[in-house]
Amino acid sequence: MENEIIKIEGFDISCYGVNTLVVGSGAAALNAAVSLHSFGQKDLIIATSQWGGGTSNNAGSDKQTYYKLSLSGEKPDSVLEMAQDLFNGKCMHGDIALCEAQGSVLAFMNLVRLGVPFPYDKYGAFAGYKTDHDPRSRATSAGPYTSKKMFEALAREVKKQKIRILNHHQIISLITDRNRSRVTGALAINTRIKDPKNAFVLFNAENIILGTGGPAGIYETSVYPLSQNGSIGIAFKAGATGQNLTESQFGIASVKFRWNLSGSYQQAIPRYFSTDKKGNDAREFLNEYFPDIKTLTKAIFLKGYQWPFDPKKITGYGSSLIDLLVFREITDKGRNVYLDYTKNPSFGNSVTFTLKKLDSEVSKYLSNSGALKNSPLERLLALNAPAFSLYKEHGIDLSSEPLQIAVCAQHNNGGLKANIWWESDLRHLFPVGEVNGSHGVCRPGGSALNSGQVGSYRAAKYISKLYNQQPTDTKVFMQEAKEQIASELALAKKWLTSGTSGRNRKYSFEIKKRMSEAGGIIRDLKKVTAASSAAGVMLKHINDNIGAGSVKELAESYLLTDNCLTHYIYLDAIKTYLEKGGRSRGSYLVIKGENSRQAFKPDLCRYDRDIENDILEIGIRNGKIFRKLVNVRELPKQDLWFEKVWKDYMEDNYIGC
Ligand SMILES: Cc1cc2nc3c(=O)[nH]c(=O)nc-3n(C[C@H](O)[C@H](O)[C@H](O)COP(=O)(O)OP(=O)(O)OC[C@H]3O[C@@H](n4cnc5c(N)ncnc54)[C@H](O)[C@@H]3O)c2cc1C
Structure with missing residues (x-):
């Protein structure tokens, strides 16, 4: 791992040669680093825009869920059944579902070993509960901060193994070979350096593990933590393909302090109310x-365990009718919406709330939980006192003030396409965690965290077996990389010459607004088409219209262009889905025009049209968007004859696609 200075276009660039560059420091990236190190590959660097930033360390819910194979009790479970349940979410490849199911125990036990406090009884049984899209009780939780505890445990391990961390290094570009068939390196900005001439850092890397998380920076109404932006655009720009980008998840969350309002926050049955913008x-x-x-x-009450908005749960006064009404109250009527834990819901002047008027399922649950109490606050405290304290710790007292809410973007099931070793079609690039689009339309709650751990382990395994070479000689690397680096530096020069620009903020605001309006829970072809063409126009001109007065602003400008490209591709995917006749599914409702009746009686996807049944792949080739519908791969048939598996294992024949 050398570090030399290379001069290009008047910039002095630090250059590292390394076998594997791990980008990001979320739970997925850190597990990749720890796994790779444990497989004997010590030549690795973690470069992260912010150590401790991102979703894993900063997001959660009342009981943040981790999905794994059932490991307790009398009800049998099996790897194939879990794989089938993941696969049943639609538009997920069967071989990936099998890997995620198969790898779940190993990944989970690794976290247990590292000290993540998943609860178990005196016999060691990891009790489970049912989460959304989960026919069994495979879910577990370490409390509201499961992913944070995963981050902390993995971070301890990274430090223990003395893996090199370059903090405040934002990757702004992936370098590829001339044919754009593989990555060969990456360019970063060290945001702690004051002089732009010395702020760029180059990585000549045999492999890149990309753990940059979900596309948080493109949504205005969002429960992603503020420290998360996402950088999938650098991979699109380099030529990697995306898939299932249409499939984001949305649900009710608090907006001042961003947090999911699932589980006990809804089971306590708070009062929902709205006011005009002035609070009247x-x-x-x-x-x-x-x-x-x-x-x-x-x-x-049901919103508690049916948290993501789901168009199938609107009719018959289903729980998603609430999301829809909250969304319309905010977007169409321009009002603010709140949850109030100090008062019970009321129903007109004459009907008051009494516990006797609750549905039997609701009162049974509350009674079993010792929470059949008179006010929402008392019920919340009885169900889950830490859920109350969590808001207190963030300066919000639910016993005296209402909580402002919205229907927020939370997760993208889609992302970059990759094979069963989490390698993208741009070879030697391994997207892990949320930036990997392994999931389809629906996924069991908690399977995002499982996928991040399984995928990062598999990527590390593959690299340690097949891609363990030294990086190319710097001179050879530079021959191919120089032009790409120069074009990024030319942008820096241009932006620095323009200086600080108010347009940066304006563009960022426009991107977020456009996505939340056209790519949120309600999707209308006319609106999406207009949004997509506006995104295209912005993309054409953005480089010429923004500026930077410092290294920090330079880094923000690169991020802005990343978000611009990202939202352009995401909107194109949504438009393509609607143009080809895709109907309401996952976490969004497809409508035509402003006819409000359709919203309440959705035309649901029946998976009988190609666009609904296949996976939509999308990317950039020769400067233009390409789109392709791909058949879903079925669950593979395995040959598990022990002697055969053993022989293949001993000869490393199992590593391959
Ligand atoms: C409110 C909320 C609740 C959730 N609840 C659940 C749940 O119950 N169960 C579940 O399974 N999932 C849940 N999720 C989803 C899950 O938490 C995330 O998908 C997961 O934590 C993402 O982890 P990650 O490692 O992929 O990325 P992150 O943890 O987001 O990390 C991304 C990292 O990349 C870095 N980075 C980004 N861009 C760059 C760049 N260009 N250069 C260098 N570094 C960069 C960031 O600084 C960060 O360190 C929830 C998400 C939210 C928002």
């Missing part, structure tokens, strides 16, 4: 859409 004219706006208080309180 308070109204319990849900009432006019529900027939009685029993139906309303049941829908609120």
Whole structure:
């Protein structure tokens, strides 16, 4: 791992040669680094824009879920059943589903070994519970901060193994060979350096593990933590393909302090109300859409374990009717919406809330949990006191103030396409964690964290077996890389010459607004087409219209162009889905025009059209968007005859696609 200075275009660039560059420091990236190190590959560097930033270390819910094979109790479970359940989410390749199911125990036990406090009983049984899209009880949790505890445990291990960390290094570009068939390196900015001439850092890397997380920076209404942006655009720009980009998840979350309001936050049955922008004219706006208080309180309660918005759960006064009404109250009527834990819901002047009026499923659950209490606050405290304290720790007292909410973007099931070793079609690039689009339309809650751990382990295994070479000689690397580096540096020069520009903020605001309006829970072809063409125009001109007055602003400008390209491709994917007749599915509702009846009676996807049944791949080739529909690969048939598996294992024949 050398570090030499290379001069290009007047910039003095530090250059590292390394076998593997791990980008990011979320749970997936750190597990990749730790695994690779444990397989004997010590020549690796973690470069991260912010150590401790990102979703894993900063997001959660009332009981953040980790999905794994059942490991307790009398009900049998099997790898194939778990794989089938992942596969049933639609538009997920069967071989990937099998890997995620097969690898779940190993990944989970690794976290247990590293000290993540997943609860077990005196016999060592890791009890489970049911999460959304989960026919069994495979979910577990280490509390509201599961992914944070995963980050902490893996970070301890990284430090223990003395893996080199370059903090405040934002990767701005992936370098490829001339044919764009593989990555060969990356260019970063060290945001702690003051002089732009010395701020660039180059990596000549045999492999890149990309753990940059979900596309948080493209949404305005979002529960992704503020420290997360995502950088999938650098991979698109380098030529990697994306898939299932249409499939984001949305749900109700608090907006001042960004946090998911699932589980006990809804099971406590808070009062929903809205006000005008000045805080006047308070109204319990849900009432006019529900027939009685029993139906309303049941829908609120069910939102607890049916958290993501789901168009299948709107009719029949389902729990997703609430998301829809909250969304319309904010977007169409321009009002603010709140949850109130200090008062029970009321239903007109004459009907008051009483515990006796609750649906039997609701009262049974509350009674079993010792939470059949008089106010939402008392119920919340009885169900989950830490859920109350969590807000207190962030300066919000639920016992005295209402909580402002919105229907927020939370996760992207899609992302970069990769094979069963998590290698993208741009070879030697391994997207792991949320930037990898392994999931399809629906996924069991908690499977994102499982996928991040399984995928990063598999990527590390593959690299340690087949891609363990030294990086290319710097001179050879530079021959191919120089032009690409020069074009990135030319942008830096241009932006620095323009200096600080108010347009940066304006563009960022526009991108987020466009995505939240056209790519959120309600999707209309006309609106998406207009949004997509506006995104295309912005993409054409953005480089000429933004500027930077410092290294920090330079880094922000690169991120802005990344977000611009990202939102352009995401909107194109959504447009393509709608143009080809795709209907409501996953976490969004497809409507035509402003006819509100369609929203309440959605035309649901039946997976009988190619666009619904196949996986939509999308990317950039020769400066233009390409789109392709790909058949879903079925679950593979395995030959598990022990002697055969053993022989293949001993000869490393199992490493391959
Ligand atoms: C509120 C909320 C609740 C959730 N609840 C659940 C749940 O219950 N169960 C579940 O399975 N999933 C859940 N998820 C999703 C899950 O938490 C994330 O998908 C997962 O944590 C992502 O981990 P990651 O390692 O891929 O990325 P992250 O943890 O987001 O890390 C990304 C890292 O990349 C770095 N980075 C980004 N760009 C660059 C760049 N260009 N250069 C260098 N570094 C860069 C960032 O600084 C960060 O360190 C939830 C998400 C949210 C927002």
